[in-house]
Amino acid sequence: MNTLEAIRARRSIRRFKPDPLPEDVLTELLTAATLAPSGKNEQPWRFVVVREDKRPELLAVMRAGLAARKAEGVPLGSSEWTARVMEQAPITILVFNADDENPFEHKDFSDVFGNMVDVQSIGAAIQNLLLAAQELGIGSLWICDIFYAYGELCAWLNERHQLIAAISLGYADEAPLPRSRKAVDEVVRWL
Numbered sequence: 001m002n003t004l005e006a007i008r009a010r011r012s013i014r015r016f017k018p019d020p021l022p023e024d025v026l027t028e029l030l031t032a033a034t035l036a037p038s039g040k041n042e043q044p045w046r047f048v049v050v051r052e053d054k055r056p057e058l059l060a061v062m063r064a065g066l067a068a069r070k071a072e073g074v075p076l077g078s079s080e081w082t083a084r085v086m087e088q089a090p091i092t093i094l095v096f097n098a099d100d101e102n103p104f105e106h107k108d109f110s111d112v113f114g115n116m117v118d119v120q121s122i123g124a125a126i127q128n129l130l131l132a133a134q135e136l137g138i139g140s141l142w143i144c145d146i147f148y149a150y151g152e153l154c155a156w157l158n159e160r161h162q163l164i165a166a167i168s169l170g171y172a173d174e175a176p177l178p179r180s181r182k183a184v185d186e187v188v189r190w191l
């Protein structure tokens with residue numbers, strides 16, 4: 001599969017088979033992630049791989065966060081549904097930015113600028129991982145609903161770094177049709 005084929009074939013997967021993913025395959029995916037470009041080659045990405053034994057803990061922490069937000073009156077959007085997807089996935093990788101600043105408390109221009117660069121670099125790493133997974137026949141879901149449990153997840157892992165995203169992985173148990181995209185003309189301005 002070439003890169004364009006992988007880009008075209010990738011879908012967000014929300015139903016996974018229970019079959020485990022071999023650890024060498026996971027290492028290959030993580031290696032692909034670390035080959036992404038990054039601002040000043042800082043490689044700000046950090047990964048926590050939550051394997052099957054720890055999945056119940058991950059889900060308990062995620063759900064404790066959702067319950068806390070609900071009690072605070074925060075609308076939960078699609079997050080309960082996302083938690084159900086995470087519950088099926090044999091592997092979920094939590095992705096961090098190796099920056100100790102609280103992302104919700106930026107103080108000055110250089111903080112904001114640095115964070116924008118780092119988050120783009122980490123986005124590139126995540127997409128590399130997703131495309132490598134596609135090539136290897138593994139389904140993936142890029143997740144930001146973990147933000148509803150931001151504090152709870154960081155406390156669980158004793159992480160000072162910024163939580164950026166999660167990626168659930170496993171063999172797909174569905175074959176979704178392509179989701180619609182805006183036409184190129186709609187999103188591009190040629191000068």
Ligand SMILES: Cc1cc2nc3c(=O)[nH]c(=O)nc-3n(C[C@H](O)[C@H](O)[C@H](O)COP(=O)(O)O)c2cc1C
Pocket residue numbers: 010011012013014078082085141142143144145146179
């Ligand atoms: C930054 C980002 C965050 C996302 N967060 C979630 C999420 O929390 N839960 C979920 O089910 N899907 C999530 N998605 C998947 C999107 O819903 C999906 O990519 C989009 O609907 C397009 O579908 P496709 O990936 O199959 O092309 C996220 C995708 C991205 C890029």
